[in-house]
Amino acid sequence: MLSSTSLKPITNPKIPFFSSFSIQNLSLLSFRLPFSPSKTLLKPISATLIPSTPQPQQQQLYQPFRPPPSPLPPKFRSLDAQGRLDVLANRHGLWFEYAPLIPSLYQEGFSPPSIEEITGITGVEQNRLIVASQVRESLIQSKTDEDVISFFDTGGAELLYEIRLLSASQRAEAVRYIVENGLDAKGAQDLARAMKDFPRRKMDKGWKSFEYGLPGDCLSFMYYRLSREHRNPSEQRTAALMQALQVAESESAKKEVSQELEGGEDEKPEKDDDLDYRVRVPVVRMQFGEVAEATSVVVLPVCMAEEDTKEILEAPLECRSVGDFGVVEAEKGWKRWVVLPSWEPLAGLRHGGVVVAFSDTRVIPWKSNRWYKEEAILVVTDRNRKEVEVDAAFYLAMVEGGGLTVDTGSALKEMGVKESLGTVVLVVRPPKEESDDQLSDEDWE
Helix, strand or coil: EEEEEEEHCCCCCCCCCCHHHHHCCCHHHHCCCCCCCCHHHCCCCCCCCCCCCCCCCCCCCCCCCCCCCCCCCCCHHCCCCCHHHHHHHHHHCCCHCCHHHHHHHHCCCCCCHHHHHHHHCCCCHHHHHHHHHHHHHHHHHCCCCCHHHHHCCCCCHHHHHHHCCHHHHHHHHHHHHHHHCCCCCCHHHHHHHHHHHHHHCCCCCCCCHHCCCHHHHHHHHHHHHHHCCCCCCHHHHHHHHHHHHHHHHHHHHHHHHHHHHHHHHHHHHCCCCCHHHHHCCCCCEECCCCCHHHCCCCEEEEEEECCCCCHHHCCCCEEEECCCCCEEEECCCCCCCEEEEEEHHCCCCCCCEEEEEEEEEEHHHCCCCCCHHCCCEEEECCCCCEECCCCCEEEEEEEEEEEEEEEEEEHHHHHCCCCCEEEEEEEEEECCCHHHCCCHHHHHH
């Protein structure tokens, strides 16, 4: 038996359509064929047997559309745009309940300024509410204690917003510490930065005495590092160490800070693998994004160490911000500039500061590890202090036969150098990726 589906019609558009039935019944045609039926162009028919068993039906690929679950709380899902605006304007409910209304209005064409005009919620606050609600949801997903989460039900958006850059596991530890110690928004911000920065400081002095899993130790290490940027002794150094001791959680961290506070470290002999015993100038490693997060920055001219000392002498002496927008204005043009956070050694360096870029750290007279010598560095110098006075201080100088270098005051005095190009106030190391600090896939939102 033939299957009707085995017949293959001619699909040539130049030939009128006809079937085998029309050929056998020519009298039914109302028009004359332009060719002889015996010369038809029908292709050979291939007969196929109808299967004795019916073929299984193909699986239905079409699936009816199911909208994703609404992120809005159930009591707000039936509201139209005007109803949601009214909720925001009157702050009905808790902050994390009405926060999802904001992105839903964005999807309907509302902009942050238009929402601000109607509800009084500024664009900055809108962003804070959205991000904080997402952080709160991540805490719920990570099974954080309900009592801890409920602490942020009233006025907790500012606190949760500050820990947005932490991983899910870090957020859980951070909120626990915030609740136990009653931190405000500034305290939460410092805690988040300390926890994120801690893994990057492996090579810093005292790092091994602090535990990464304890938020208090991360915060303590931040104050501990800050203390080393001040002179010893000084009120600023003592205050920073007292803060570090107050927030430290582990016994090893408390012991390290106490020894530093009592001045015991100054009596230790110099070690080959520790730069801080020898170097009296702050050494800072830049972090990716650190300038963007800084509340205040310093803009300084840059000279290459390979260039003539004339370049250092001709570099602009002053660069200041003017006007309502803080437009940076220099006394003359220059081809290289660098923007650095306004660390304390740089805060007062508004006039006479210059940065010299060295490709090799061996210009610095310290005992360093082999990996450290391979780094490029920036040496920040104060050109207002050129006279070689302090034996332990570091100075930028041009040594005959040795080129531009950095050396101690005592070494320069032995060479008969009485005036340098300036006093070194800071050494900056380049940013460096640390594999241990990368978030795993499960830690991301």
